[in-house]
Amino acid sequence: MSENDAKPENSFTGLGDLSSPDGAVKARRRIGRGVGSGRGKTSTRGHKGQKSRSGYSRKVGFEGGQMPLQRRLPKRGFNNRFKKEFSELNVGRLVVLADGASVDADALRAAGLVRTVSKDGVKLLGDGEVDRAIHLKIQKCSETARQKIENAGGSVEIVALAAKPEDKSE
Secondary structure (H helix, E strand, O other), X not given: OOOOOOOOOOOOOOHHHOOOOOOOOOOOOOOOOOHHHOOOOOOOOOOOOHHHOOOOOOOOOOEOOEOOHHHHOOOOOOOOOXXXXXXXXXXXXXXXXXXOOEEEHHHHHHOOOOOOOEOOEEEEEOOOOOOOOOEEEEOEEOHHXXXXXXXXXXXXXXXXXXXXXXXXXX
């Protein structure tokens, strides 16, 4: 073997030369390959029974024929799929806003008056007193809240919640 025939230890000529380091890849267990393999005969499935058969898959929640938990527990209540969810705000909390301010749902959140804007927006409720003219653009309002705002010289406009742009970064 001459000097030119020796291949350097870390040479790379193509993807076919890649290999895992020794001990990194473990051979899979080959079951059902004879008694001498230690995993022959019943192929690690035990003797007879449903789980020893091919095609077996246990149903979710199956308890061996016992009445499953999800059927033993009583059903309770009713979940309305069309329920609206609003962040609620009382007019008494609007005193932190400036006189003549024009605010929407995002401005109310920025001012700390609502923690989060729910999926259907903000609803104004009539608890408390307001002494300044505030112009609100919100999604829902009670009649008493509307009267208190308008008596103070403000206005309430019902608007649809602006859709948030979805994050499509991939």
